[in-house]
Amino acid sequence: MDPLEASRCCSPLDEQLDAQLFRALGDPTRLQLLGCLAKCGRACSVTELSACCQVDFSVVSRHLAQLARAGVLTVSKQGRTVYYEVRYREVATAFRALARSLDQCRPKQRGTSCGC
Amino acid sequence: MDPLEASRCCSPLDEQLDAQLFRALGDPTRLQLLGCLAKCGRACSVTELSACCQVDFSVVSRHLAQLARAGVLTVSKQGRTVYYEVRYREVATAFRALARSLDQCRPKQRGTSCGC
């Protein structure tokens, strides 16, 4: 199969290769915040999280909002405090689904590429 | 646990949240190339792949090199033709490992966050 033909052929990959998601994860500061939040294991406020990295408070606020927009975090407001939490289940599921789709595309021994 | 403490506490996540990888996947053109290449299921030349997107040939060359640098593709030269192929197994493994690490951080019912 030609790559040009392959590009016109549908696969779950087309939706799973989400540029917005990967773009959100492609910044060191955002990854630091995500790692911090993930290892913490609970919902954290912007103030708490800003203690984890050296950038300005407003920058942290923007980064967290972006991660939430990408579907990596959830937001919940409690009084004047905003809590962010990792969407563990959803993110893990998305990555596993992507891995599965890649496996299905992978040509097995004498197999015929993905069945799309 | 405070997020600041959590940031100082080691986890497989620290290595799995690789900014270079996600950055490489964070561009629509690169994702198009990757999807095309993945669905194709075989090694493709730069010329073949440049037929899949509308950008200049040199841009495709650069994008493929970047994906290779990030560990997503492998390169192999045959004569004057350069073939790129998806590292199916490695990429899928990396994503599954990341999903697993996230799961381990996730607080179970009345559990105590990740055991790091």
Next chain:
DNA sequence: GCTAAATTTGCATGGTGGTGCAAGTATACA
């Protein structure tokens, strides 16, 4: 209502990255 705390939102800035064109490099073929 007033003040303080928590967060968001302009605004300006510096840097990085994606893109196209042209030139350069490497290899096959006659």
Next chain:
DNA sequence: TGTATACTTGCACCACCATGCAAATTTAGC
């Protein structure tokens, strides 16, 4: 040896983005 093919690299340009500061917004507590 010379020419064509496949690809890479230098260069310039433009857009977007991460950052910091300051002002604005929202909400709690007195």
